[in-house]
Amino acid sequence: MRRAQRAMAVWPPAMLAVFALFPSLAHAAGLDGATLSPIWGLPFAGILLSIALFPLVAPAFWHHHYGKIAAVWGALFLVPFAMQFGVHAAVANTVHALLGEYLPFIVLLTALYVVAGGICVRGNLHGTPKLNTCILALGTVLASLMGTTGAAMLLIRPLLRANDNRRHVAHVVVFFIFLVANAGGSLTPLGDPPLFLGFLKGVEFSWTLRNIFPETLFICVVLLAVFYVVDRHYFLNREEELPVAQDPTPDSRGLRIEGKINFVLLLAVVGLVLMSGLWKPGIAFDVMGTEVALPALLRDALLVVVTIASLVATPRAARSGNEFNWEPILEVGKLFAGIFLTIIPVIAMLKAGTDGAFAAVIRAVSDPSGQPIDSMYFWATGILSSFLDNAPTYLVFFNTAGGDAATLMTRDASTLAAISAGAVFMGANTYIGNAPNLMVKAIAESRGVRMPSFFGYMAWSCVVLLPIFLVMTFLFFHV
Template identity: 65%
Template sequence: MLSLLSRRGALAWLLGALPLAAHASVNGAELSGVWAIPFAGLLLSIATLPLLAPSLWHHHFGKITAGWALLFAVPFALQHGAGTTGHELLHTLLLEYLPFIILLVALFTVAGGIFLRGNLHGSPLVNTTFLGLGTLLASFTGTTGASMLLIRPLLRANDNRRHKTHVVVFFIFLVANIGGSLTPLGDPPLFLGFLKGVSFGWTMVHLLPLMAFSSAILLLLFYLLDRYYYHREENLPPLPDPTPDSKLRLEGSINLLLLGAIVGAVLLSGTWKPGIGWEVAGLHIELQNVVRDGLLLAIAALSLALTPGRCRAANAFNWGPMLEVAKLFAGIFVTMIPVLAMLKAGSEGAFASLVALTNDETGAPLNPAYFWLTGALSSFLDNAPTYLVFFNLAGGEPGHLMSTLAPTLTAISAGAVFMGANSYIGNAPNFMVKAIAEERGVVMPSFFGYIGWSVAILIPVFLLMTLLFF
């Protein structure tokens, strides 16, 4: 009841602020760095509480997230007024957060209706091919969708092998992260860039060489490592196979068409500019974006209606992961408001020292710094808000970033997407894949053990990328 009353009170406060919101805006140069505390606190909570207090986090992460959001919104409203605060909240939640969540819901729903029945023998060649196809698929179904679709068949293929931890680790590297770098559908940071004005095909053109380079190295390393472990088992007594090899068949194939429809809906909003829009409480709502979001919700509803129930049951589909993401990102988007405003202020804002790290003495951007700073934060916080932070630090103007500063935007995009693989908490699918693997009996590395894998394998690859591309 208290939760319901608090939500109603927040809604009433927000609605009451609407008449005042039309001409309100935040000047980031006037904000103190103290306003970044709720954002940093929320991200640190996401990073540490699942490890330090898992039961507390599991049962109360929504309340903790709401607490950090209120720690920003209430004092901000008292100091800057309900009108300014209401305008910023509406702009962020309606024009940025809502489209972001709607796309994730559509991808999550459609991918959850596709089930690959049957089983293959987990040989080095089969496993490498599986990872390669998953890496390509991730850019079009999203890293979450591809991970949830493929991790169970991959585990079934290897369930009679003694050494399979490395299979899941490389799956996280490639399918859950690096594979999502080619389109805005692939990973949340790139979709946020698309919402900010980065064209749909820009990422394909500029990140394809980096993705091909890193994926080729990682797939080769995986094949050699997997062959080593595979041959070690040849002279040992075979383990019983709980899922004998059988012919593969795809169920829920209607969802493949629906995935294409999602791509079409996103492309439509990026190419169709009818020039029709509405002013709502000082916000400009464009027709193409409303149509896109409506189509995405309709596609998700069609997937639920047309997919046989056995497909979702076989995939253990449920709304828990999506609800968790929706709650966490609502808090992240809200607490990011003052941080983004201060970054937009550049050298006049509270983060002037950070601006100085990313530019040389002439003011030109240092692309290696953008790559590694974006990647370092994406490794331990969350790659979507990190992308926005550095997108705005680089100026926040999509036209300029896509042309004159294309290498800088490439560095930001690659750092956010690729280095989300450096830890379990860098990208949402990482922990989901780990949990499913452990549920199936795979011994996974600890938090720091996994970081050891990434330091040994990923960091050298990223150093080579820096030398070759930045």
């Protein structure tokens, strides 16, 4: 902290104001979760129920006012919090939630959305079960290399075009979310935010590849096999395909790619993420208790530059060919702003451990002697990651398991594997478990696909994913 204060002292006030605009993944402004009642979690529960119910009971109202609804729930947390703990505490925790967590999240997400959305695959293939399975497999591999968001945004539009002559497409998108937007991102810190936070905490870049590859291979192979069977069932239905005259994008023999400059920009995004984890100059700036580290500051500033460069350099025809629009990222941005704000007390109560309102959850992951129970870490991390943001949930259980990367990578490697697998794999359980889930849903709906409701999607995940997770528990994690 003293070093950060000395660094701040050499910067003029105008520059400090500029630094305050940029985010970092830093430590939270102090909030003692042990003093909080579970009632503080009601606004968070409210925004989750709004996301689940409004599209069912009032879809038109929700489509036009979801941002306002998220803002109302944020205010219902923030105003009472300020009255109870003071304006300074409310502002400090809001600054941390927005600068320290939300803005890094949305800046990276926007960069990947814009860059991947500038790559247009011209031509169209026929959406057979074999082709669809191959596209899902390709996306699953790419997810660990370019992030679940990047892989999902790159492939979802070609996949939808390939299947736009079929009546049943929702199941294709659901399995795409399971695989490309979640499970595929489990092998490197580039794949999913929880693993990137572990990387920043000292977990080696290749650790997850070496330690949860069998789990990843198992769930991905099983999901691809199940998808092929389900898709083949629909495909063999004689009334499955629309008449040729009604096919919005007829099949073509060749494919070509427009907007190739965005592949270079994708590499730039990957490089910036790696830079922020590997470069540790020890310089940080304090913004109301939130430390803004220089590497993260530079990463996010340059990600904005990459986003602008993509918008300028991408041919207009490429984006129009993708029917690119801002609505999916706006929906994610507005809803997750409310989620990141209302989740503040929930994460604080979890961090309070056995002294907080969720003491039962924390106690459940250890036996009477204090030794970790890997299966419980897998399920506790996974279930909470399904409804909370999986990045802070990962950190909560990372710290509950000891918080020392060197120990967790060696003596307690099985426990860290359980935490990592739970955070990444079970993010597929709900639309809000991982940000790309909601983006893929929005893009599919904008293309006319009738996607399952919040609870309808959970029905899919309960039927398909939960049995796989149960088998994985006995195969890979100590019970």
